[in-house]
Amino acid sequence: MTKRTAPLLLVVEDEAVLRRLLVMTLRAEGFTVIEAVDGAEGITLACKRRPNLILLDIIMPEVNGMEMLQRLRKDPWGKKADVILLTNLGDDESIKRAKDFGVTDYFIKSDWPLDELAHEIKAKLKTKDAQQLEEMPL
């Protein structure tokens, strides 16, 4: 039997307090979590470690979330990578741009209790696993 490893999550968040809270909570939920402080570090880590899911903030210094997404979608692996935008920017224009980039979901951070957010992420990964199993040739 092959050993099943915990799903790998990448948290890209410039706000240290929020990043620490997210990483701590997601690790407690059983995920392996890696972290990046901005989009530049995020894109490098994403392409190197190929996480199962990227949690991405938008407003960040240097390379912001939208710019990172744009670069990610140009990468052969990154064009299909699962990304959830986790931001406090709730304007329709940002949501529309994110949808155009094919993100899995768009969450407003302040609207989510932390544990519910972790459960939602777990549920999303389960759904994705089930879909991948269905798509596998018998």
Added chain:
Amino acid sequence: MAKTKRDPRTTNTQLLAEEKAMSDALFASLGEAALATDRYGKIMRINEAALNLFGYTEDDIVGKKYLNVVSAYDLNGHEIDTLNRPIIRSLMEGKPVSGTLQYVKKNGSLFPVAVTVSPIVLDEKPVGTIQVIRDITVEQQINKAKTEFVSLASHQLRTPLTAIRWYTELLLKGTMGNLNDKQRTSLEQILGVTLRLIGLVGVLLSTARIETGSLAVTPKPSNICELAHDVIDELQPQMSQRKLKVHEDYDASLPLIHLDPELTRAIFQNLLTNAMKYTPDGGKIYVAVKRERNYVLIRIRDTGYGVPKSQQRHIFTKLFRADNVRRLDTDGTGLGLYIVKSIVQNANGRVWFESEEDKGTTFYVRLPLAGMTPKAGQKLS
């Protein structure tokens, strides 16, 4: 009335010349840009401010047909039909017409303006027009900057609030050690006010969107009675806690109406939350939605504290809160009714109320059965 003694040598021609000199001076010294046309729309006069605004010289423009020289576009950049141009409407309707639109300068560039065109009437017939034009480029830039500022400020406010919210939740869960009852109560209060602040940021964003006219309207065929009932259902836990009884009375013959469900829900949410907040425990709230000719009439009545007579005229003003409830309730923002009024007015409806202190308040909202007009923009936050 005393008559002015006139020099017999003064001729009619001289009088006319004096009158003309006076009106010329008046026209030239106007701070705003102004131009006058005859009844056929030929430009007769234009002042310095208007020439500067358009970039024309007097020779370029005087004596020419106004509609041929000055093109007009709406604020979205669509050319305005001749029949809808303020100058034509003013001549046809015989009364002043105001509007916000874009004009084209001599160099072809567009600029936003607020205009008022008044007909010059002689013997009850329009013989020309006078148009006063104000360049609103700076005003519009300020508006845009304001929206961007509010959006960014909201984001910046939400970030530390998220940190407070998440840390408090972790503490309450016991992740960082056990809590005694006092600590738990204090943390619950911190979480409560933090959630209130997060809600307030959303309300501020909605207000900014209303004020800058960027609120989206997306009408769908909606059952307004169901929308009302859903909102009441959501508020039921708080109503039960306060032992408030709700009576619902819906007109089953109401057709589906093209309404933006979110905006309509916001009307019910704000009015019902107010009725709840400002009615003592055990009180009653009556909700009725009825057809009234080509309108739907919503009536929300409570048996609450009411609004003092002296303060009733301020009730829809932004940030206003009546004295008698400010002492009772710390939750209100003074933005709820302002938002309701803005939504209702945008939908060509009307909102009003009747209130008697210590007896209760009834709010009425009348919306046209024709529904809301779609508009692109930002959603209510």
